[in-house]
Amino acid sequence: MSTLTSQSSAPLLTRFVDGVVYATLNRPDKRNALTDDLVVALSAECDRVADDDRVRAFVLRGAGGTFCAGGDFSGFKALMREPAPSVGLDPIARYNRQFGALLEKLAALPMPTIAVVEGAAAGGGCGLAAACDHVIMAADAHFSMPETTLGLPPAQIAPFIVARIGKTRARWLMLTGRRLSAAEALYAGLADETATPGGLNIVLQSELSRVLAAEPVAQRATKRIVADAAKRELPLVLDAAADAFAMALRSGTVTEGLVALAEKRAPSWRIAAPTTPELS
Template sequence: MRDMTSSLQPATGDAPLHVAQISGVLFATLNRPDRRNALTDDIVAALDVECERVANDDSVRAFVLRGAGGTFCAGGDFGGFKALMREPAPATGRDPIAIYNRRFGALLEKLAALPVPTLAVIEGAAIGGGCGLAAACDRVIMAADAHLSMPETTLGLPPAQIAPFIIARAGVSRGRWLMLTGQRLSAAEALYAGLVDETSSPGGIDALLQSELARVLAAEPAAQRATKRIVADAGIRERSLVLDAAAADFATALRSGNVNEGLAALAAKRAPTWQIAQPALPETP
C-alpha cells in the first residue's frame, strides 16, 4: 500500500485532530496542546468522525491514538457543562447534561468496536476521560515518565462514561478502587494495574510504538478483523452462536487464498506479502 496522508480537516496547527495514514496505519493525534489535549467538543466530534471512517475503510489496518505536545489527554473540558449548568434541570425528559455526557461514552463504544487493532500512546499524562480513551484501545503503551489518574470522585463526580472500560481492563476490584480514590499512578503502577501493556524509557516511546506496529502488520488483515469480531461476540452472545459464527469466519479465511500465501511464506522462510516490517511514523504536531 502506498504511503498517504489524509485529513478530514486541514492538517494545520488549528485542526483539533491531526490525521495521517501511512502504510495502512491511521494515526490520530489530539491537537490541542495548549489545553493539554482536553476533550473539547471539536476533538470529540473529530474523533467520532474518524472512528466512523475507520470502521468502513478496509484500507486501514491499525489505528493509533496519541496526543500532541507531549501530553496524551488531560480529560474532560468543562466548558460545555458549565453552559448547561446555568439552566435548571428539565421537569420532564432527560437532563441535557446527561445527554452531553453520554456522547463521550458513545465515542468510547465506537473506539472499542473498531474492526482493526487499536493502540493508545500515553506521554505526559492521561487524566479522566483520557484514561477512558486509552482503556478503549486494544493495546496501551506508556512513557516511563508519564502518569495517569481518574480524579473525578475527588472533584465530586462519578467517572460515569469511562468506568465500564476501566474495569474491563483493570478488573472490577482494582478498577473500582482506583476510581473511588482518584489515585495518581506512575507508568510502573499503571502497568501493574493492567491499565497499560508496555512502558518505554523516556524518549523511547516511538521505538516501542514501531515495534508494536511491526507485530500488528506481520499478521493478515482479514484474519485480524475476524479475530476482533469473534472476541467481541464472545462477550455478548451465547457461546454456541459465537462458535458457529467463528466457524464461518474460519471457512471464509481458508478459502480466501491468504492461508496459501501464509504457508508458502513460512515454507520459503520469507515474509508474507501483507507484512510491513518497519512501519514509518508521521511527525507528531
C-alpha cells in the same frame, strides 16, 4: 504512502502512513482536554476508518507531550447555569453520553488500536486509552481518574476501565481517584508496556511491525470473536468463530501464508518496517 488529512488548527490531526492511521488530539495548550468539537471529530474519524479496509492499524496520541487531561468543563459549566428540564433528557446527560458513544466506537474499531500515552491521561483520557487494544506509556507519564474527588462519578469511562483491568481493581481506583505512575499503571493493567520518553517511537514501530505482519482480515475476524465472547452465549460464539475460520481457509490467504512460510519469505500482506511519524 503518507497522506495528511487535517489542518494544523483542527482539534484532531490525522495522518495515514503505510496502512496506519495516526490520530492526534490537537489542543496542546489545554493539555488536549476534551471539548465537544474534539469528541465529534474523533467520533467521525472512527466512523471513517471503520469502513476503510486499507487501514491496518489505528494509533491514538496527544500533541504537545500530553495524551489527554480529561474533559474540558467549560461546556458543562454553561449547561449547569441552566435549570434541568422538567421533562426529557437533561442536556448534561446528553453531553456526557456523547463521549460514551465515542468510546464505544473506538473500542469497536475492527483493526488493532494502540494508544500512546505521554504526560497525563486523566479522566476521559483514561477512558480513551482503555478503549484501545494496546497501551504504550512513557515512563514519566501518569494515569488518574479524579472524578470522585471532584464530586462526580466516572460515568462514561467506568465500563471501559472495568473491561480492561477487572471490576475489583477498577472499582477501587475509581472510588479513590488515585494517581498512578507508569509502573503502577503497568502493574494495574491500564498500560501494556512502558518506554523512556525518547524510546516511545521505537516501541511503537516495533508493535506496528508485529501488527502489520499479520493478515488483516484474520485480525478483524479475531476482534469480532473476542467481542462476541463478552456478550454472547458460548455456543453462538463458537458457531460464528467456525464460520470465520472456514471463510479464511477458503479465501486463499491461508495458502499464501503457508507458501510464504515454506519459501521462508514474508507473506504478501506484510509491511516489514512501517514509517512511524515522530511523536508530538
